[in-house]
Amino acid sequence: xSESSAPRASNDVRKALRRARIAGLLRNRPxxxxxxxxxxxxxxxNTRCTTCWHHSPHLRSDVVPTTEWKRRQMPFASFRELxxxxxxxxxxxxxxxxxxxxxxxxxxxxxxVEAAHRAGIGVTIITNLLLADVPRLLASDGELELLTSICxxxxxxxxxxxxxxxxxxxxxxxxxxxxxxxxxxxxxxxxVINGQNVEELVQMVEFGAAFHAKRINFKLASxxxxxxxxxxxxxxxxxxxxxxxxxxxxxxxxxxxxxxxxAFARQIGDDPARTAPIEEVGCFMGFLYCRVTVDLELLYCxxxxxxxxxxxxxKSLRDWWLDPRYxxxxxxxxxxxxxxxxxxxxxxxxxxxxxxxxRQTLPDEAFAALLGRAKVGEVEQRx
Ligand SMILES: C[S@@+](CC[C@H](N)C(=O)[O-])C[C@H]1O[C@@H](n2cnc3c(N)ncnc32)[C@H](O)[C@@H]1O
Ligand code: SF4
Ligand code: SF4
Numbered sequence: 001x002s003e004s005s006a007p008r009a010s011n012d013v014r015k016a017l018r019r020a021r022i023a024g025l026l027r028n029r030p031x032x033x034x035x036x037x038x039x040x041x042x043x044x045x046n047t048r049c050t051t052c053w054h055h056s057p058h059l060r061s062d063v064v065p066t067t068e069w070k071r072r073q074m075p076f077a078s079f080r081e082l083x084x085x086x087x088x089x090x091x092x093x094x095x096x097x098x099x100x101x102x103x104x105x106x107x108x109x110x111x112x113v114e115a116a117h118r119a120g121i122g123v124t125i126i127t128n129l130l131l132a133d134v135p136r137l138l139a140s141d142g143e144l145e146l147l148t149s150i151c152x153x154x155x156x157x158x159x160x161x162x163x164x165x166x167x168x169x170x171x172x173x174x175x176x177x178x179x180x181x182x183x184x185x186x187x188x189x190x191x192v193i194n195g196q197n198v199e200e201l202v203q204m205v206e207f208g209a210a211f212h213a214k215r216i217n218f219k220l221a222s223x224x225x226x227x228x229x230x231x232x233x234x235x236x237x238x239x240x241x242x243x244x245x246x247x248x249x250x251x252x253x254x255x256x257x258x259x260x261x262x263a264f265a266r267q268i269g270d271d272p273a274r275t276a277p278i279e280e281v282g283c284f285m286g287f288l289y290c291r292v293t294v295d296l297e298l299l300y301c302x303x304x305x306x307x308x309x310x311x312x313x314x315k316s317l318r319d320w321w322l323d324p325r326y327x328x329x330x331x332x333x334x335x336x337x338x339x340x341x342x343x344x345x346x347x348x349x350x351x352x353x354x355x356x357x358x359r360q361t362l363p364d365e366a367f368a369a370l371l372g373r374a375k376v377g378e379v380e381q382r383x
Contacts, residue, residue, distance in 0.1 A: 009093060009120065014093065017035070017091055017093070020032045021288065022361075025287050030287050030321065030322075032089075033086060034091060034287075034290050035091060035092070035093050035094065036092075036093065036288060037082075037092065037290055038096040039074060039079060039082070039096065039291075040098060040099045040100055040291065040292065040294050041079070041099050041108070041109060041112065041294065042072075042073045042074075042099040042102060042103055042104075043069055043294055044070040044071060044072075044101040045101035045105070046105065046128070046130060047130070047169065048163040048165065049149075049151065049162050050160070050162075050163055050227065051151075051230060053224075053227075054100045054101065055101065058226045058227045058229045059226045059227065060226040063226070072294045072295065073106045074106065074108075074294045076111055076112065078296065079108070082317055083119065083121075085317050087119055095121055095122075097109060097112060097113070097124070098125070098126035098127075100293070102127065102128055102131065103127055104127055104132050105131065110140070113137065113144070114140045117142025122145070123142065123144050125137075125144070125145070125147065127146065127148060127149065128162075128173075129149075129187075130172050130173060130176065138183055138185060146180070146185070146188065147187070147190050148187045148188070148190065149190045150190065150204070152170075152196070152200060153203050153204050155171075157197050158170040161196050161197050186214035187213060187214065188215045188217060189207070189213040189215075191218050191219070192220075193218060193219065193220050193221060193240075194230045194231060195230050196230055198240055198244065201218075201240070201245065201248040202247050204216065205248050205251045205252045205257055209255040209256075209257050215257075217260050217349075218261060218264040219264070219346075220232075220264065222346065224344075240268060241265070245265055248261055249262075266352070276342070276344060276348035278343065278345050278348065279338070279371070282354075283333045283338070283342070283345070283347075284351060284354045284355070284358075284370070285301040285347050285350070286300060288354070292317065296310055297311075300329050301345075301346075302346035302347055303339060303341045303342065303346065305339060305341045306329065306339050308320055308325060308326050308329065309323070334370065335372045336371060336373065337372070358370060
């Protein structure tokens with residue numbers, strides 16, 4: 001067991017933080033640090049999902065990462081400094097350990113989890129689960145979520161999706177999920193949907209029930225730079241909308257499995273390049289979230305095209321959070337001026353959750369202003 005953790009923030013503290021975040025959104029100046037920070041701790045991967053932005057065998061040759069890039073990992077010392085800086089800034093509730101590759105390739109992950117837990121910070125790990133030492137991970141004393149990428153629930157479909165280089169990949173996944181179930185731990189399942197696995201939608205719900213998934217998150221694969229090759233055909237898209245999706249929703253209700261299929265349905269329009277109707281929903285991530293790569297590049301969100309700057313000894317994450325350059329990015333989004341890649345926003349569902357929350361609590365014109373739709377001066381005049 002790790003040494004005992006700091007207590008988690010009480011509900012009152014969380015509510016006060018939420019109020020401060022909303023106040024910051026309305027003023028268009030953050031009043032706390034980010035709620036969630038995503039750390040990329042490894043670039044390399046042990047598998048080769050066909051949809052993957054960095055490891056797919058379908059990537060165009062000019063965008064395939066180099067071996068040197070794939071070897072890079074975030075050292076524990078860098079992680080520790082970033083965590084301390086964030087704790088000093090205030091407002092941090094949760095970290096995400098993930099990667100442009102597989103976070104469990106970084107052997108320091110267990111120490112990172114323990115360090116966050118000792119500071120009373122919750123941890124979410126996004127992983128394909130194959131390499132995790134499950135008992136060691138579960139020994140850390142604090143809030144833990146596992147977002148386990150599954151993406152296929154039969155051996156054939158899993159293998160096709162993962163283009164896995166070794167035998168027994170799917171069996172290993174089943175063993176790992178079995179270990180979690182035996183330990184009474186309920187992971188969230190992530191099912192990235194593409195043309196190879198879309199026919200398994202209903203079975204994915206049943207698989208989630210069998211392995212006691214806490215929830216199943218469905219994501220329509222956002223595809224580019226060669227990976228469009230594994231996208232849904234027009235016929236698959238129609239069938240998904242009209243047949244697979246309603247059946248999967250009915251099956252989830254029958255089995256009592258929590259899913260985000262209702263939000264997933266909003267991703268399935270006719271245009272494959274547009275998986276997120278972000279202008280209707282708004283983007284609030286500039287006040288809630290940021291991402292740090294293994295090279296200490298600070299990103300505005302999950303979109304690797306929206307870079308804020310490099311974290312250095314002279315300019316910490318805390319400095320950047322309050323920097324005019326960061327603010328200019330917030331201003332752009334608030335003005336309804338989105339960035340390349342926002343039409344496939346990877347934070348669409350988190351944005352949708354905040355959008356629904358804000359829409360319910362704010363006057364119409366204040367909400368419209370957050371989406372860059374209010375007439376200039378309208379909000380100020382009505383206050
Ligand atoms: C790039 S992976 C990195 C972490 C880890 N290797 C994993 O797969 O969970 C981060 C997340 O992106 C998902 N993902 C992969 N390809 C995707 C795509 N084209 N569109 C949306 N999500 C995708 C993965 O399933 C995973 O949940
Ligand atoms: S496991 Fe994650 S990082 Fe690895 S290939 Fe799949 S999506 Fe990419
Ligand atoms: S991709 Fe665009 S819309 Fe999505 S979180 Fe990032 S900035 Fe916001």
